Amino acid sequence: MSAGFAPLPLPYTAPELERRLGADWSGLLWTAYRWMRTARSLDERMVGLQRQGRVGFYGPATGQEAVSIAAGLAVRENDWVFPGLREQLVALVRGHPLGTYLHHLFADSLDPASGRQMPCHPTAREVRYVSMSSCVGTQVSQAVGCAYGFRFRSDDAVSLAFFGDGATSVSDFHAGMNFAGVFHLPVVFCCTNNQWAISLPVEQQSRVAELAEKAAAYGMPGRRVDGSDFIETYLQLSDALETARQGRGPTLLEFVVYRMSPHSTSDDPSRYQPADWRERSAQHDPVGRMERLLGALGLLSQDLVREMDRQIDATLRDAIAAAERTAPPGPETLERDVFAPAVSAPSAEG
Amino acid sequence: MTEVTLVQAVNRALRTAMSADPEVLLLGEDIGVNGGVFRATEGLLKDFGADRVIDTPLSETGIVGAAVGMALYGLKPVAEIQFLDFIYPGFDQIVSELAKFRYRSGGQYPCHVVIRSPYGGGIKGGLYHSQSTEAYFAHTAGLKVVVPSTPADAYGLLLSSIFDPDPVIFLEPKRIYRTVTGEVPEGDQRVPIGRARTVREGTDVSVFAYGAMIPPATEACQAAEADGVSAELIDLRTLVPLDAGAVLASVEKTGRAVIVHEAARFCGYGAEIAAILAEKAFFSLKAPIHRVTGFDTPFPYALENLYLPNAARIRQAIVDTVRAG
Ligand SMILES: Cc1ncc(C[n+]2csc(CCOP(=O)(O)OP(=O)(O)O)c2C)c(N)n1
Ligand SMILES: [Mg+2]
Numbered sequence: 001m002s003a004g005f006a007p008l009p010l011p012y013t014a015p016e017l018e019r020r021l022g023a024d025w026s027g028l029l030w031t032a033y034r035w036m037r038t039a040r041s042l043d044e045r046m047v048g049l050q051r052q053g054r055v056g057f058y059g060p061a062t063g064q065e066a067v068s069i070a071a072g073l074a075v076r077e078n079d080w081v082f083p084g085l086r087e088q089l090v091a092l093v094r095g096h097p098l099g100t101y102l103h104h105l106f107a108d109s110l111d112p113a114s115g116r117q118m119p120c121h122p123t124a125r126e127v128r129y130v131s132m133s134s135c136v137g138t139q140v141s142q143a144v145g146c147a148y149g150f151r152f153r154s155d156d157a158v159s160l161a162f163f164g165d166g167a168t169s170v171s172d173f174h175a176g177m178n179f180a181g182v183f184h185l186p187v188v189f190c191c192t193n194n195q196w197a198i199s200l201p202v203e204q205q206s207r208v209a210e211l212a213e214k215a216a217a218y219g220m221p222g223r224r225v226d227g228s229d230f231i232e233t234y235l236q237l238s239d240a241l242e243t244a245r246q247g248r249g250p251t252l253l254e255f256v257v258y259r260m261s262p263h264s265t266s267d268d269p270s271r272y273q274p275a276d277w278r279e280r281s282a283q284h285d286p287v288g289r290m291e292r293l294l295g296a297l298g299l300l301s302q303d304l305v306r307e308m309d310r311q312i313d314a315t316l317r318d319a320i321a322a323a324e325r326t327a328p329p330g331p332e333t334l335e336r337d338v339f340a341p342a343v344s345a346p347s348a349e350g
Numbered sequence: 351m352t353e354v355t356l357v358q359a360v361n362r363a364l365r366t367a368m369s370a371d372p373e374v375l376l377l378g379e380d381i382g383v384n385g386g387v388f389r390a391t392e393g394l395l396k397d398f399g400a401d402r403v404i405d406t407p408l409s410e411t412g413i414v415g416a417a418v419g420m421a422l423y424g425l426k427p428v429a430e431i432q433f434l435d436f437i438y439p440g441f442d443q444i445v446s447e448l449a450k451f452r453y454r455s456g457g458q459y460p461c462h463v464v465i466r467s468p469y470g471g472g473i474k475g476g477l478y479h480s481q482s483t484e485a486y487f488a489h490t491a492g493l494k495v496v497v498p499s500t501p502a503d504a505y506g507l508l509l510s511s512i513f514d515p516d517p518v519i520f521l522e523p524k525r526i527y528r529t530v531t532g533e534v535p536e537g538d539q540r541v542p543i544g545r546a547r548t549v550r551e552g553t554d555v556s557v558f559a560y561g562a563m564i565p566p567a568t569e570a571c572q573a574a575e576a577d578g579v580s581a582e583l584i585d586l587r588t589l590v591p592l593d594a595g596a597v598l599a600s601v602e603k604t605g606r607a608v609i610v611h612e613a614a615r616f617c618g619y620g621a622e623i624a625a626i627l628a629e630k631a632f633f634s635l636k637a638p639i640h641r642v643t644g645f646d647t648p649f650p651y652a653l654e655n656l657y658l659p660n661a662a663r664i665r666q667a668i669v670d671t672v673r674a675g
Contacts, residue, residue, distance in 0.1 A: 080423070113456035123455040130422060131455035135446045141412050142447065145419025145427070152375070152401060152425065159419075171439065175412030182407055337457045338491050340515035 012231060014297060020235060026299055028073065032230050033294060035069045036287045037305075038098075038312050039089050043261065045316060046105060046119075050265040054324065055105055059120040061086040063260030066286035067192050067227045069093055070234040071160060074241060078157040080128045082143035084192065085136070087162045088120055094127035102319040108326035114333040137163060137170030140189070144176045147185040147250075158186045158244040166197025168211055177252065181218035186244035188237065189215075189252040192227060194259035199272035215252035227255025228286040231293075258284045351535060357527040359501035359534045360390045360466070363508035364428065368398050370538055371426060374512060377404040377413055378430030387432055388468055388527055410440035417463045418447050427463050428512060434469035434521065435478040441486075448517045449492030464511045468524035469497075470562045470612055471644075471658050476651035482561075482613040482644065487519045488589045488622070494518045494543060495589040499564035501532040503587055506541025514543060523562035530565065546593035548600075552582035554672050555606040558597065558623055560586040563610045563659060570664035577669045581608075589619055597623060598631050605636035606675075608667045612658050615643040637675035640667045 017025040043060040050058045061068065064086055072093025075081070081090050092098060100112065104122045107115030113123050113131070123131035130146075132139060143161035150157045167173055168191060180187045191211055195202045208214065215222025225236045233255060240251035258281035262269050269277075282288070294300040354362065367374045376391060382405035385392035395403040406413050410431055417427040431437045437444070444465065451461035471480035488495045494516055498504040504522065511518035549564065550571055559567040564585050571581040582600055586593065601607050607627055609620035620641045627639055642659045650657055 082419075111456070112458060113454060116456070117454050121454070123458050125455070125458040131451060131459050133446050133450065133454065135442060138415065138443060138447050141415025141443070142419035142422065144412075145416030145421075146423045147419070148404075148416060149420045149423035149425050152373075153423075171409075171411050172415055172443075175407075175409040175415060178407055178409065179412050179416055337453045337455075339452070339494075340460065341457075342515070 012293065017231070021231070028234075029230070029290070029294060029299070032066075032069050032073060032234075033290050034308055034312075035072075035089065035093055036065050036290055037308060038316075039065045039069070040287055041309075041312050041316060045320065047261070047265060049320070055119055056107065057119045057265055058105070059085055059264040060261035061089060063281060063285065064192055064194055064227070064257045065089060066230040066233050066290070067190065067255045067257060070230055070237050071190065074234055074237040075160065076157070076241075078128070078155060079241070080130065080143070080146050080157060080159045082130050082139040082146070082159065082161045083132050084139065084162040084164055084167065085120070086192065088122055090162075091122060091124040091127055091129040094124075094129065096122070096124035096127050096129065098315060099319045099322060102323040103326060106323035106326065107328070108323055109329045110323075110326050111329070114329040114336070137167040137172040139163065139172075140167070140170075140176035141172045141179065144180045144185055144187055147180065147187045148183060150186055156245050158188060158241050160188050160190055162190045162192060164197060165191065165193040165195065165202045165205055165211060166200065167191070168214060169205055177214070177218040177220070180250040181220050184249045186247070187250040188240045188244055189250060190237075191252065191254045192257060193254050194257050196259050196263070196273075198263045198267060210254060212252055212254035220250045220252060222252040222254065224254045224256060227257040228284040228289055230286060230290055257286070260285065351533040353531050354501050354534055355528045355531050356498070356501045356504050356522070357388055357390050359504040360508060360522060361392060361394070362534060363505045363512075364391065364394060365397070366538055367428075367509055367512040368394065368402065373424070374426045374428065375402040375404065375420070376428050376430065377406050377417060379406060379408055379413070379432050381405060381430050386430060388524060390466070390522070391430065410437055411443055414440035414443035414448065414463070414465065417465070418443060418451070418461055421461045421463045422451070422459055426512060429463060429465045431465060431467040433475075433479050434467040434483060435481050437465075437467060444487070444493070444519070445490045449490045452516070453492060460515055462515050462517055464508075464518045464520055466508070466520045466522060468527070469521045470523050470525050471649055471654050472525035472562065474651070474654065477648050480649040480654065482611065484519075484521055484589055485613060485617060485619050488619055492517065493590060495521065496543060496587065497521045497523065497561040497589060498587060499523060499526070499561050499585050500530060501534050503541055503547070505534040506539060507543065507587065509538060510540040510543050513540070518543070521561065525562040526565060543588050544591040544593055545587065546596035547585045547587055548596075549583040549585050550581070552580040552604065554580045554604055555582070555608060555668055556600040556604045557581050557583045557608045557610060557664070557668065558586060558620075559583065559610040560589065563612055566659060566661040567610050567664050569661035570668060573661060573665045574668045577665075579668055579672050581668050592622075594626060597626065601627055601631045602634045605634055606671045607635070608640045608642060608664070608671050610642045610659055610664055612644050614646050615641060616646050618643055637671050640671045642667045
């Protein structure tokens with residue numbers, strides 16, 4: 001975890017923050033900061049547990065936390081989230097219990113999906129967080145169909161489609177963006193450009209300098225956002241959500257972030273990342289930036305942070321211990337949920 | 351009751367479902383103003399409006415992906431894929447997403463989309479307007495696969511499919527879209543998914559077929575009477591879930607089986623029927639199981655009549671099977 005609160009040139013002043021974020025701007029920033037520290041701590045612990053063989057896999061979101069947290073805080077209750085690979089935090093911020101998420105990460109019998117998916121693929125219907133597959137990009141056109149449903153039922157919800165820079169090359173990105181443009185649907189396309197798709201740098205993913213430019217091909221606005229800056233990210237998301245909600249169509253937001261971790265616990269970035277990537281990416285660390293901002297605004301003290309960390313540690317420790325104590329899913333769950341329960345699964349045994 | 355063609359029965363079922371439930375909507379290429387290239391959706395745009403009969407851009411992954419999203423939200427989308435041969439850009443959405451949503455979400459996100467698509471040969475459509483690739487879908491857990499062969503079944507099974515809680519691949523035998531006619535009921539009269547239909551009873555051999563193979567199989571069974579063979583014809587109607595009980599009961603009675611499909615033979619749907627019979631009805635069998643199928647080639651344009659099983663080939667198989675033991 002980044003340490004110290006060295007002041008940075010401050011892009012935001014207190015009156016400006018109040019004007020743009022509302023009267024409880026400091027509460028919003030504190031909530032975001034708490035989630036950042038929680039997420040960072042969760043990533044560190046889970047990578048460690050994977051190394052010890054206690055969980056099977058983990059895909060950290062280190063360096064990308066501001067985007068998911070801002071989204072979780074900017075959406076309304078009726079908005080739907082179609083996550084990409086690293087947006088589990090959106091579900092947690094919207095209220096999916098951390099303990100339940102841990103049961104998912106440990107693929108135990110209290111995982112709502114009976115441990116069927118790899119870790120980091122949770123489902124949380126209660127917070128309108130859609131179950132993701134591992135197939136990069138497929139969620140994009142689904143988010144668009146869901147948004148068609150909103151308009152059809154006169155529901156003022158917005159659909160958020162999250163995906164990475166790599167996913168912009170997938171056919172469903174094109175199909176989804178095109179359908180959303182043609183039907184003028186309430187979708188916010190959130191491209192988290194962490195500049196890598198496993199080993200492929202974004203310059204080799206696309207010839208355009210800014211992925212946001214792709215929006216022009218679909219007749220929608222596209223904006224490039226500093227995704228390590230929580231406030232900028234939150235404001236851009238809020239604006240695009242409002243635009244969509246008012247029936248003024250979809251937006252593509254490209255959040256530029258720095259992948260500060262390996263692609264996943266199965267990856268070794270030393271094979272492909274330049275030697276200075278770590279150092280460069282650390283300068284953009286969204287947690288460090290938030291700390292510096294809060295510090296400069298006089299909102300942060302070592303005591304407060306220490307107490308916050310103590311609570312986070314205790315929560316995570318308990319949740320991990322509870323998950324580790326829980327039995328794996330029973331064999332009776334294997335054939336469930338292939339079809340609706342009323343109809344027995346077709347089988348040659350019949 | 352009125353006498354209609356198979357494609358008209360599809361149209362009527364769509365109309366009935368859309369009238370019964372305002373959240374049934376259709377999406378696909380050329381289905382609105384044009385009424386579909388086979389006219390299956392003729393007149394529906396006018397009666398139900400562009401919000402419910404959606405002309406989409408040309409993208410099968412977009413069509414299926416959007417339908418998945420609509421279904422997750424709770425609508426009942428019926429997607430048309432113009433020809434089964436063009437479904438592959440949407441194949442990922444079908445096998446990776448649609449088929450797996452319920453399972454991977456522990457039942458939190460059921461996803462019931464109907465995908466209708468004309469399939470099969472015999473219309474001079476060459477490689478890409480003729481294929482019969484039902485096995486790809488039957489092989490994927492989580493999808494139901496339905497293939498009607500009569501207007502009444504097209505009507506009743508499509509209604510069942512639209513109101514089923516699970517995803518359904520509804521394959522329409524386009525070769526007989528207009529060549530078979532029959533009566534269909536009025537209103538929401540459904541034919542249950544998962545039950546085979548006995549087309550004719552017989553005692554010497556069981557013939558299993560579906561879709562556009564039913565007319566030539568019927569003709570073959572009739573012709574085999576002249577050879578002194580009493581053939582039973584079973585229209586499987588739904589490939590998943592298979593009515594295994596009906597298949598086994600018939601072979602336990604006749605002791606012989608001929609399986610007919612126009613799809614390629616290798617790993618075709620008939621292989622599964624043959625395997626089930628070998629596993630579960632082995633001691634009832636008096637003769638080797640016989641398959642009458644398309645060839646293990648791409649679908650040919652000029653030689654399509656050679657490729658497709660016809661009444662003569664099916665009759666020969668029936669007679670050979672009965673003579674074999
Ligand atoms: C269709 C598909 N192809 C390949 C993969 C393997 N894969 C998993 S993640 C990934 C890179 C994704 O990059 P990006 O979209 O930028 O997301 P990020 O991992 O950077 O968050 C690849 C190639 C996959 N999961 N799905
Ligand atoms: Mg990336």
